[in-house]
Amino acid sequence: MRYLYAGVPIGCSQSRVRVESEYMPNLIIDSQKVDVPVGSTVFEAAVNLGIPIPTLCFRYGYNHFTSCMICVVKEKRSGRLIPACSAPAADKMFIETNSAEVRQARKENLELLFLEHLGDCEAPCFRACPAQLNVPLMLRQVGENRIGEAARTVKKRVPFPSILGRICNAPCEAACRRRLVDEPVAICLIERYVADTDRKTDSPAVPTLRLSSGKTVAIVGSGLTGLSAAYYLQQYGHTSTIYDEHKSPGGMLRYGLPKEKLPNHILDSEIECIRKIGVKFQMGTVVGKDVYMADLRENFDAVAISTGIIESGTTSLDAVVGTKGIRVHPRSYKTDVEGVFAGVGSTRSTHSAVRSVADGRLLAYSIDQYLNAVEVSGPSKRFDFHMGKLNDDELNELMKEADSRLRTTPSDGNNRGYSNIEAIKEAKRCMHCDCRKNRSCLLRNYANEYGADGKRYRSKHRNHLVKLNDHRDIVFEPGKCIKCGLCVQTAERLGETYGFTFIGRGFNCHIGFPFNELLSRGIEKDASEYVKTCPTGAISIKRELVEIPAGNVTTSI
């Protein structure tokens, strides 16, 4: 059966309500006519037409609460904005679901929901990592000795973790919130431990690859940027061939770093992983002598230049491309030559290895857009709520999830890295500042979709950060709650003794447990039900193996 929205089976209203009379209200939604049984809502009528309407506080099969007002639509005859989840469908209604006015109303309603919001979508370490490694997830996995899973988390974003684990300047550690308590978590050493352990297994982790697109890309230059671009392009399903004048790939990594800092066998083994996922190499080939740009442009669907010293408008780039005065767009790395891209970022003054990896990722992203014939804009910024400065009490609240010991020093010295026990011990120092549902949170997804400004309205009296983590499986963060009441209904359905409930009245109303019970006493039944039902990160799973989508996702069965 196919489910379209909020878990509503298509055609549900016809089968759900059998009326004695033949009378069916007839209405128009987005210029399409629909008849629905008496008692249907506008939301159900829209679902029957396959028209999606966003909801947060409403879930099919649950009572509507009409509190988030994100499902507003416009009834044109009356000129009113009405909540689709509860408004009865009536004859001659003329509904608009996605006009500029409706979208603006939804945006403002979302902004109001952030008035009291308290929680970071992304952890400071993640924001600071140019390669966008999901650091908190990796640390939770290492903390539980799930090293294979941690390796998959790392390999999804970082093509050369053993290398970066040795030479990265670790901007993630500079941003780590734990430094406000004592010292940052040793993220770089842990990443190195994960990668080195994985490299020595029979089947080291490789990233998941999309089905082949049949498209090919030539990459000029086999340094970190070029290799990284190839790694990510392969994940998008495009096959890359790397051209370089040297005998062996690696660029500055091979020819510009002391061997004691980065031994060749480590470089070779990580490049081997790139070869394994399908990247081809044409080494000892000089572009402009052995092969010409015109040939690459003719024989490949796109070309990426990543020869290290590249600057917009400089003769070095012109010389590679063979045309004068080429400009490079700073956000997308697209040049003004059709199908040619250039990793200009590698000339930044703050140039670092992890920056080069990020440049490769950006190149791959833009090339993927180009190959899919969509506007080449580079990655867009995703909505990311920041909770700002925390006071000491709030840091202590986050420390409830962290080991209080000081930073672990590798017993065999930094050059040898961590042992298994040391890595686990150090990973447990993480305070888990991220939101564990940050990929599936509907509040975030809709804020992104409607361009909401999370800081437009700010309450003068900020709530105090609280995190309840005494339950074996779940974490409850009241600061992320939108008071939709879905967990209260879930508790009733599951027959909890205590269960979530509304406490207080008016502005002071919040979700909690009767008699201030502990989370572990309040929730005794299947905790995953609450995680699935809660539309935000307020109720999340502690130990995420796979991401659990929140309630109202569009899905097919």
Ligand code: SF4
């Ligand atoms: S609940 Fe959603 S909006 Fe809030 S921090 Fe988590 S992901 Fe971001």
Ligand code: SF4
């Ligand atoms: S404490 Fe953990 S989640 Fe928070 S910033 Fe540091 S590494 Fe990231």
Ligand code: SF4
């Ligand atoms: S904790 Fe309960 S009331 Fe709050 S957002 Fe989640 S489901 Fe809704």
